[in-house]
Amino acid sequence: MRIAVIGTGYVGLVAGTCFAESGHDVTCVDVEQAKVAALQRGELPLYEPGLEELVRRNREAGRLRFTTHLASAVGAAAVVFIAVGTPMGESGSADLQYVLAAAEAVGRALRHYTVVVDKSTVPVGTADRVHALIARHTVHDFDVVSNPEFMKEGAALEDFLKPDRVVIGADSERARRIMGELYAPFVRTESPILFMDTRSAELTKYAANAMLATRISFMNDVAALCERVGADADHVRRGVGADKRIGHAFLHPGIGYGGSCFPKDVRALMATARDVGLELDLLRAVEATNARQKQSLLTKALRHYGDLSRHTFAVWGLAFKPRTDDMREAPSVDLIEGLLDAGARVQCHDPVAGEAARRCFADRVAYASTCYDAAEGADGLFLVTEWSEFRHPDLRRLKSLMRRPVIFDGRNVFDPEQARGEGFTYFGVGRG
């Protein structure tokens, strides 16, 4: 099948590459000339494990190409994916300007019956708006489908190639059949395609992200309670997750969720509800807990040292989670800004987000090329993301490098007994 994908961000690039991998003929379109030129040279605008290799393989096989010429890519395609950004707009609602601009351009470019797919995360009712906009600019027959994407950064290929489920909101049998064919290589008995109407599909994406964010904030509240009553949140997490009805995923307390999806989607869902006269109080609390949690390590440090000025701190992990260089809404930003405001010096390290962090903090912090270099002369170490290379440091070496052996473990990756046994003062999340 010939496919056009509009937008070469995370979702567009991964989806386009994976469809090419399954044998389709894919053209990825972007308005940014420089980005397209880089992609044509095989240079990716983002870090995602395994993606560069997959892009290379499919470009060489002639199944994947990049262009700025939207009209020719769309005109030749049987299925067009709109995968452009939906940043946070006014009062938390999703800003649809890029989606609607893409829809209009698609409308002008159609040459025959085409399935137009909303892949971007868009509020309920967007498929109808996209449909109306395209209809104004074309005489050709078309269907608009909502096909939200559930991939996680850092595991995007695995998630796309082996999804838990594929959600397809389509109002016509013809579109359902085409989408079914397209996804056939990725679905298995235990990971079905769920067909539904477009509005339910649109809402499913927001509800899923809001549910996951809710689990995290709930466990962060439980962790705060553990600290006050002398319980260990890690034991509680295991005990709670062992209930099959609950499950273990997304119960890890930490220093708050970040990234391009959870914060934005929680707010957008609240805005959608507010538009129809409904206040989602639960999600307001989810957000408030997350904001408090992002400050939690700083609060502990202030309590421990009193004054942070003239102190030096090591920060391990800068992106919002491991295996990505994405700094959007990263808890490290709140922490580091707080440390700098308090007059502290910061030495940080992230295995892949160094460059992205430089755009964020410029020369206000020092960048170390290894986690041990970051710890040199530090009065305390903050572990912010759970990269595997941070999990089992040589504690003796670490202690000999630091001025004061204090660990603030924002992801509960260290064994408190072991750290204390090596002479560290240890603070976890919800661990006494």
Ligand code: UDX
């Ligand atoms: C998320 C959804 O998981 C994905 O389905 C959707 O398509 C996009 O949004 P992503 O933002 O890439 O994916 O990251 P994810 O792995 O879900 O983590 C989100 C945040 O929650 C991170 O900051 C992470 O550290 C935090 N988190 C996750 C926790 O604090 N505790 C957990 O138990 C799990």
